[in-house]
Amino acid sequence: MIFICYGNIDTRDDILRDLFFKDYTNLEMQTKLHYKGISMSSRSIKRHLRRLGLRQRGRWSTQEIVTAIQEERKGSGQNLGYRSLTKRLLTKHGMAVGRKSVSSILRQIDPKGVELRTHHCLIRRTYYNKGPNFLVHIDGYDKLKPFGLAIHGAICGFSRRVLWLKVARTNNDPRVVASYFLDFVEEIHVLFLNQNDLGVPRCILTRQPEECPSGKPEMMYLHPELYGTVDYKFSVKLSDVESLKSFCSYPSCYGCTEEMKEHFTSILLEGRRSEPINSEDAKELFQWMLQKI
Incomplete structure (x- = not known):
């Protein structure tokens, strides 16, 4: 059987990279490519992924995965759990690794961090911001x-x-x-x-x-x-x-529908209350309004 590929190589490769980093399976890639006018067999998809250096799940050694995880833990990935870290490995390193594998490795190289995340105790990161509006x-x-x-x-x-x-x-x-x-x-x-x-x-x-x-x-x-x-x-x-x-869509300045605005306004009039002029008045009015509705 002959499969014909339409479109230029750059476009096809870009699409394959995008689908790979979104964790699509080969069958899903084949379907998406078909709708984009590109007909490829599953074998061809595997071959092109290898050419692009994109390896599917199970083709990475444990040491390669550990090295990538340790690299992430030195930076912004130090607080990531196994789910987020699995996604980071795919999008940043192009490594399709199963969640169970990532979870197992984390428990071995960072048992304290796993325990802290289990109890929702995160390590504060150093925060850098150059100035206003940066x-x-x-x-x-x-x-x-x-x-x-x-x-x-x-x-x-x-x-x-x-x-x-x-x-x-x-x-x-x-x-x-x-x-x-x-x-x-x-x-x-x-x-x-x-x-x-x-x-x-x-x-x-x-x-x-x-x-x-x-x-x-x-x-x-x-x-x-x-x-x-x-x-x-x-x-x-x-x-x-x-x-x-x-x-853009500009909502009402009252933050609610016209019907709700009229309803709340009538409650204010019946209670002989006026709109607040400061935060303390607003808090007090809010508590009063809760009792009325």
Whole structure:
């Protein structure tokens, strides 16, 4: 039987690498390639993977796996469990290793670390952040899920300054998250009172920064020169920011549907309560509102 491969070699190899690092089986690769107009037999897929230096599960020696794991444990992988480390070995080292093998090796070379992770006691990592707007952490929370609401926030990794904290019906709709980010970019523009200072952070990390050092958020964010650093945002055009808004979804400023807003407003009117003007008033009003609903 003759199999014909369509498309150039670079494209085919890129697709094979992508499918391999996503841990697809040979049969799954064959199916995906077929839908991309590339017809290959299972034997051909194995041959091309060998040519690309991508070895399937069971073809790595124990010493090679141990060496890769020890390399990861010297850096950011020191707190990874066997599941995350298995994924790291695949995506970073191209090593398709079974979870049981990784778990067994970890128990032998890092028994204390396995015990700590079992009890959710992690070793704090050294955290480096060059300055304001070099790295921003964003994350979402569903602590208000019983009310159909979620919280979305972001902080500066250098100073721990809260960049935004929003309440909406979702914390994972990318169009809503994008709207928060663009609002923040415009806030930077106003905050520094410089028409030529419109810029965006260099890096974004979608998780909470547990390793961030404490400090003086406002001073560290607005006056980085006092701490021997600079603002790391890079310039963007206002026209680009405006054009991106068409892809965003802007939730209500009340963080809920119009029907819920009317319901809560009526409760406030019946109780002769007004909207809060500070955080303490908001906490007290929230506790009062919980009793009413």
